[in-house]
Amino acid sequence: MDVKSAFLNGFIEEEVYVRQPPGFESARFPDRVYKLRKALYEFLLKSGFVMGSVDKTLFLLSRGGDTSIVRIYVDDIIFGGSSHALVSSFAEQMSREFEMSLMGELQFFLGLQIKQGLKGTFVHQAKYTRNILKKFNMGDSKPMTTPMSTNTVLDADEDGEAVDQKEFRGMIGSLLYLTATRPDIQFAVCLCAHYQASPRTSHRQAVKRIFRYLKFTPELGLWYSLGSSLFLRGFSDADHAGCQIDRKSTSGTCQLLGTSLVSWSSRKQASVSLSTTEAEYIAAASCCSQILWMKATLSDFVLRFGKIPLLVDSTSAISVAKNPVLHSRTKHIDVRFHFLRDHYEKGDIDLVHVASGNQLADIFTKPLEFGAFVRLRGWRCVDNALIKGEIESQWIGLIALLV
Incomplete structure (x- = not known):
């Protein structure tokens, strides 16, 4: 559903003002503000x-055993x-209350293409990928099998x-x-x-390598299986x-919900880690934070989770998190990362060791050789009828090791 006006619905009693963007x-009036006359959120709550x-843009309604879900993004609504x-x-x-256009079944949203079928949902950006390849004159480039070579070393140059x-x-x-x-x-x-x-020539060459990889895999996306059971787990790794x-x-x-990838991150740490153990510990703390947010969000859908497994391939980092005593190996670690230990003790998460070869988060920390990259990326087949024969039968979900 598309709303014709960004400021919506049902007159509100409070006086609300909005600064000019x-x-x-x-x-004519550079020093004035807008007075908000309508608010969609107020209308939904009254309904x-x-x-x-x-998530304050999420609204749920339960009636007679059935549930309705509404998600709002500015003037676009998914329900x-x-x-x-x-x-x-x-x-x-x-439609009675506001000027709206019904767009039908969800197929395209904020640049994402959505294909819904009997076995699940496929989300991709194939059209967008073709457009940016054309925009930057990479449409005729030689395809590459990985986005970055394992020999690539980027510096300020x-x-x-x-x-x-x-x-x-x-x-x-x-x-x-596109990373969406x-x-x-x-x-x-x-x-x-x-x-x-x-930026230097070496940096641009690295970016062009990514475009050449997209040329090789323009139709990949995320597959969400209808039959996947709803259990939450996280993976963390560090380079x-x-x-x-x-x-x-x-x-x-x-983080995966069942066998479906729903959240991921690749981020440089804010401080210099003095050891691999510290780097892995900080990464696990970041993963724990995201898991707790997801756990709280999913509770709105009446989904309850007990101790959530967080899979780490560093036994030393797990030992630090499970040991409540500060010692010489941990006293220099910023105290804000020790909330990982607190939530382990509370039973919110369970730190589990996973072999390095089975660490799904490895793909977010370093360039990988082709075999390992493809294995973690998770090649699978998709029903051609689902995607109307427009793309090849392959998708990514980082679930190859879990299916």
Whole structure:
């Protein structure tokens, strides 16, 4: 459902004012503010919906054993439910109250293409991928099988030839948006993004390598199986002192609901880790934080989880988290990361050792050789009828080791 106006619905009693957005100030009244006259959230609450406790753009309505779910993004609304009658009733109610356009079954949203079938849902950005390949003149480039070579070592390259900063930033920005459905390029894109301030030829070549990989795999996306059981788990890994400039480590984490990848991250740590154990410990703390947020969010859907497994391939990091006594190996670790230990003791998470070869988060911390990369990426087949024969039968989900 698309709303014709961004400021919506049902008149509100409170006086609410909105500052003029930077760059869009009125020439006649630059010092004035907008008075908000309508609010969609207020209308939904009066209609019996309950706002999500964590995500305030999520609204749920339970009626007669059926549930309706509404998600709002500015002036776009995604809604669905367990009953056709409940969904139709909501659509009619909204159309009567506001000026809206019903877009039909969800197929395209914020640049994401969604294909729904009897076995599950396939989310991808194939059209967007083709567009950016054409935009940056990479449509006829030679395909590559991985986004980054294992021999690639990027640094500031101050003696290298400078390249067009505007073009480089445009390429990085386009690729960052693509990571919404392409976790396989997350690490490579984030690494190249570090050099936007002063890009060199070597940095542009690394970015072009990512585009050449997209040329090889333009149709990959995320597969969410209908038959997947709903259990939550997380994976965390770290590449100690991987950054060539400041020797900071890279944390890689991912979270799966059943066999479906729902969240992932590849991020340089804020401080320099003095050991591999510390780097792994900090990465696990980051993963724990995301798991707790997801656990709270899923509680709005009446999904309850006990002790959630967090899989780490460092026995030393697990030992540090399970040991409540500070000693010489841990006293220098920032205290904010020790909440991992607290939540282990509370029983919110269970730290479990996983062999390095089975660590799914490894793909978010370093370049991998082709065999390991493809195995972690998780090649599988998708019913061609589901995707209308437009793409090859392959998708990624980082679930090859869990199916």
